[in-house]
Amino acid sequence: MSVTSIPGAVEVVAAFFDAYRHQDVECMVELCTDNADLHYVPFELWGRQRVIRGDGKVRTIGKVIWTTLIDSFPDITNEIIYITSDDQGNVASEVMISGIQAKPFGMMGSQGLHFALPHVFLFRVSQEGLIEEVTAYWDSAAWQRQLGWLEVD
Amino acid sequence: MNSLDIPRTFFTRMDARDANGVLALVTPHAQVTLVPLNLQGDAEDVGRRYFEQLASAFPDLSVRVRRLFVGNDNTAVAEITIAGTQAADFFGIINQEKLMDLDQVWFLHMNDGIIDRIKAYWCQNRLYRRLGVKRLDHVTITG
Numbered sequence: 459m460s461v462t463s464i465p466g467a468v469e470v471v472a473a474f475f476d477a478y479r480h481q482d483v484e485c486m487v488e489l490c491t492d493n494a495d496l497h498y499v500p501f502e503l504w505g506r507q508r509v510i511r512g513d514g515k516v517r518t519i520g521k522v523i524w525t526t527l528i529d530s531f532p533d534i535t536n537e538i539i540y541i542t543s544d545d546q547g548n549v550a551s552e553v554m555i556s557g558i559q560a561k562p563f564g565m566m567g568s569q570g571l572h573f574a575l576p577h578v579f580l581f582r583v584s585q586e587g588l589i590e591e592v593t594a595y596w597d598s599a600a601w602q603r604q605l606g607w608l609e610v611d
Numbered sequence: 612m613n614s615l616d617i618p619r620t621f622f623t624r625m626d627a628r629d630a631n632g633v634l635a636l637v638t639p640h641a642q643v644t645l646v647p648l649n650l651q652g653d654a655e656d657v658g659r660r661y662f663e664q665l666a667s668a669f670p671d672l673s674v675r676v677r678r679l680f681v682g683n684d685n686t687a688v689a690e691i692t693i694a695g696t697q698a699a700d701f702f703g704i705i706n707q708e709k710l711m712d713l714d715q716v717w718f719l720h721m722n723d724g725i726i727d728r729i730k731a732y733w734c735q736n737r738l739y740r741r742l743g744v745k746r747l748d749h750v751t752i753t754g
Contacts, residue, residue: 499714500734542682550680550688550718552730576646578716578732580678580688593690595716597647598736599747608747610739 467583468541471549474581474589475536481528487521490589496520497593516592530568531557539576547583547590552576555596559605566607573604617726618679618687618719625693626674628666634658637726647735648702658729664702669695669711677714687719697742703751704742711741 470489477485496519498512512523528534534557541551556574559566575596582591602608617636624632634654641654643661650657666672672695679689694712697704713733720728736747744750 500737542684542686542688544680544682546680548680548682548688550682550686550716576732580690580716595714595732596734597732598734599647599739600735602736603747610736610744610746 466587467547467549467581468543470583470587470589471541471543471551471579471581472538475538475551475553478524479535481534483521483524483528486524487517490516490520490592491584492517494520494589495591496523497591498523499593499595500598512594516589520592526563530559530561530563531573532560533557547585549581549583551579551581553579565609566602566605569606571605573601575601575604614681614685614721615679615687617721617724618681618689618717619676621719621726622674622676622689622691625662625665626672628670628672630659630662630666633662637729641727641729644730646730646732647738654729665693668697668699668701668706669693670698671695681721685721687717687721689717689719691715691717701742704739704744705751707743709742711738713738713741 474486474489477489494516496512496514496516501512502509512519534555537554539552539554541549543549554574555577558572559568559570561568578595580593581589584590621633621636637654637658639653639655642651643654643658644651645657645661672693675692677690677692679687681687692712692714696710697706697708699706715731715733718730719726739750
């Protein structure tokens, strides 16, 4: 891990993933500023009436996504594989997220299958040591294959 | 040379569809990992195949850097958007002349002014959706 001039930028991000591992959504949110942005780039949840995309605020869309994921994958966990940062509060991490599906998630019905999927999470951490922005990338095709869902849409 | 110059040049050359120019910034045996394609190997093999197929499959390719910083371990982290109209098959995806735009994140590790490790992530499902693929078990079949 690298030392940055933003106090504890890497440590804040590590705490965020600790909270995620403990499925403590309130703690994840508390590590972010009130107005923190969220960009879950591949996220598209197709409902009957509308498509929910993963762009918005941590305290609205982020909280809903994390709570829904934990509900659908009750043993969901994560492991930080790699992390780097600069002295401006930018942090990048590769994180393996895994779990067994117990309930439908979006269009993906549950077949009780396990997934393990590498993600990239990018953060901006404020001078005060709070997360201002969370951006995540993953490959939904690999995720869907592991969960037995082979329709592209 | 600023530590941002190498990654900026890397993506400028990708935007120009200049595979040789991109690879001139990379050691020949640099490990290249393209996570969504499940491809890993030397820059001269995996890297060359990717950059050449990207350039030939999307003749109007554009590459836009949206965010770039260099970590304290000398790894450049870049969020980019690639866009273009498909004109030839691309890693098994049959050409249907569709327009695609795709957000990606790249890690370029640098050592002594040259890139010696590359890793890239994107959502292959989004690329399939844009290029008209209907099922993950029939990527090469259209309609």
